[in-house]
Amino acid sequence: MDPRLCAQDIIRCDLCEDRVVQMYCNLCPMNLCMECVGRHIFDTTKKHDVVPFDLRRSRLLFPQCQTHSEENCEMHCEDCNTSVCPKCVISEKHKRHHFKSLQELVTTKKESIEKERKRLKKTVYSKFEDIVTDIETQLAEIDGEYEKLTSEVTIHGEEWQKEIDKVIEKNKEEINKMRNQHRDALNKHLNDVRKLVADVQQSLSETEDILQSREITRSLSYEIKSDKFTKLPSKLIVKFPVFTGNNNQDQCSQLFGSLSALSITTEEHGYTMKTPEAVFCHQVKPLLDKPELITTINTGQLYSVICLSDEELWTCRNDEIIKLDNLQGKLLKSIRTKSGNHPRDIAVTRRGDLVYTDPDTRTVNIVKNKEIQEVITVQGWRPLYVCSTSSGDLLVTMNNDDYKQSKVVRYSGSSEKQTIQFDSEGQPLYSFDYCKYISENRNLDICVADNRARAVVVVNQAGILRFRYSGHPSTTKGSFSPYGITTDSQSQILTVDRNNHCIHILDQDGQFLCYIDNCNLRFPWGLCVDTRDNLFVSEWDSGKVKKIKYM
Structure with missing residues (x-):
């Protein structure tokens, strides 16, 4: 039996149809033996990309032509902005139109998507991680700052008589209330930012899936989304209260001292995004x-x-x-x-x-x-x-x-x-x-x-x-x-x-x-x-x- 007709025959050269394949042309695409490589690349009008067979790129899955169902679309008509098959190219409908290779278009598109992925990963995602870290750092500092504030109130209170204990306790209650307000505000802000981080992660995952996909339509239909992430969330500006003591003991309730109000505001441009030029x-x-x-x-x-x-x-x-x-x-x-x-x-x-x-x-x-x-x-x-x-x-x-x-x-x-x-x-x-x-x-x-x-x-x-x-x-x-x-x-x-x-x-x-x-x-x-x-x-x-x- 002819080995080429055997179901388990090894892959053979597409030119000579006899020798075992060793090389592969990514451009054409074509299986080649070593002896046929020179014959194949003799056509210098094309920029052949011949590599060892193991390093070949997977063949793209071209879409089926809507007009000629037996044909696959390998070209793109720039005048009609549609994918076309070889029969469409020579038809009257596309006479004198300009065409581009779908393979070249998808390569360019995937390069754009790769840049998108890198931008999301290096610029957007990393910046949102920094924001999360910044908020977590503020949360970690809350107890220390408020403990310091409580200590200042306590030390000042020890200089007064016992009758002002109620005033001290009132101040402590206000501190604890502000501490909770501060923590609640930062936790809410942190959750909002984490939701945005999750959106960025989802976009990253989507771009990585498309880059690994062989389906042309997925790549061509992908819409760039990173621009919507360039507007960073408002930065929460919280000013710790300041305790102001008073050593005049004549009027204990009024003169003991007071806490400044807890200030929680947002700053629209508190966070800045690195531009691609900076990255x-x-x-x-x-x-x-x-x-x-x-x-x-x-x-x-x-x-x-x-x-x-x-x-x-x-x-x-x-x-x-x-x-x-x-x-x-x-x-x-x-x-x-x-x-x-x-x-x-x-x-x-x-x-x-x-x-x-x-x-x-x-x-x-x-x-x-x-x-x-x-x-x-x-x-x-x-x-x-x-x-x-x-x-x-x-x-x-x-x-x-x-x-x-x-x-x-x-x-x-x-x-x-x-x-x-x-x-x-x-x-x-x-x-x-x-x-x-x-x-x-x-x-x-x-x-x-x-x-x-x-x-x-x-x-x-x-x-x-x-x-x-x-x-x-x-x-x-x-x-x-x-x-x-x-x-x-x-x-x-x-x-x-x-x-x-x-x-x-x-x-x-x-x-x-x-x-x-x-x-x-x-x-x-x-x-x-x-x-x-x-x-x-x-x-x-x-x-x-x-x-x-x-x-």
Whole structure:
């Protein structure tokens, strides 16, 4: 029996109809043996796509022609805006009309749907997740803030006589009532946002199903929906009540003090959506061939620099004063550390509060309304460098007292959430050294400039090592001296190379991109970027901060 007539015969070449198929043309589509490939692609009028048979694309399911039921539609008439079969193409009805391949159209459409899926996943869904996290963070802070408020009322009440106990209890009842109103408002807002997140998830699932489907009609009939999600929900603005005490004891009920009203409002544009340009900013903001020095600010001998805004900078040096200057070098504010020690590092929280570390008192401190609070206190370790994360946590590098261990600790408020110290083989990730600047990247990687190790050590959000960067090959071996580190809107990592008087720029995977070495940098030390990706570099030797445009 002819094997080609056997039900279990293997697939054979469509050209010679004899040899076993080994290749496949996705364009035609056609099964090919190795000997017939050259004959097939000899027709150079087509851009054949010949691949190994195992890597072939599945054949599309073309719709049936409404006019010629025995034919499938493989073309699209642009004049009639309808799918047509080969017989329709040569008919009088479509004479001199313009046609396009349905296969090309569905490929273009699926590319659009893929962009839609990526936009939903990277921009819309992630933003709604951030909003949920923001609301959950506010919920987590409610008890602490209201407990603090209750404590203030209680302490003030102890200074009065017993006859004002009723007034104290009344205030407490009002606090509890407001606490419940606050929580109810946030829970309702959280549920509303979660419903929107569910809608985004459903749209994501639908796009993924269509992308995996071979049915052309599903792809062509899909309507873009992501635009309806670009209008983000109003942001709920809740102001915690403030207790105002009064030490005049003449009229206890009236003069004891009062609580400000609980304020619950919404802000229509409280949340902002990243535009596609912001998400794919590497296409919009290429690196300059020659970075430009924009301005120089004289502030004094410097350790660290951090942006409060695009026009204001916090700086610290080797004394107990932390200064806020504008870009003209005018002093706007100064803070004296609580202990009188010089701060090791500074950071700014999402709410704009200043944070500084004090290794001698083993504390991380936050400045709120001109008051300094010890938010973190550790035993057996000394906190060194700090950064504020996109979620509102603090990442702190620290060394232990016996000068043998280093680690990174994540804090939510004063609670320790995560410790990063060893790699998957149990080896230390970081050397013991006092200089370990830290920054969180946009992809949530944690980047540490480990000066003693002569390396930038990058771990992911879970603390798993991603890579170490030990300097560009053009740098003299062992001379790479990382100090300050920061990241920008493109997830690029910028780190000081102090001894070589330059800045290294890496992509998020640790690939070297270029140097900034043409702005007369002298012993650069601290780094930060503003919202426009302008770079600020503090110089240890000169005490200046230089603003540099590099994108």
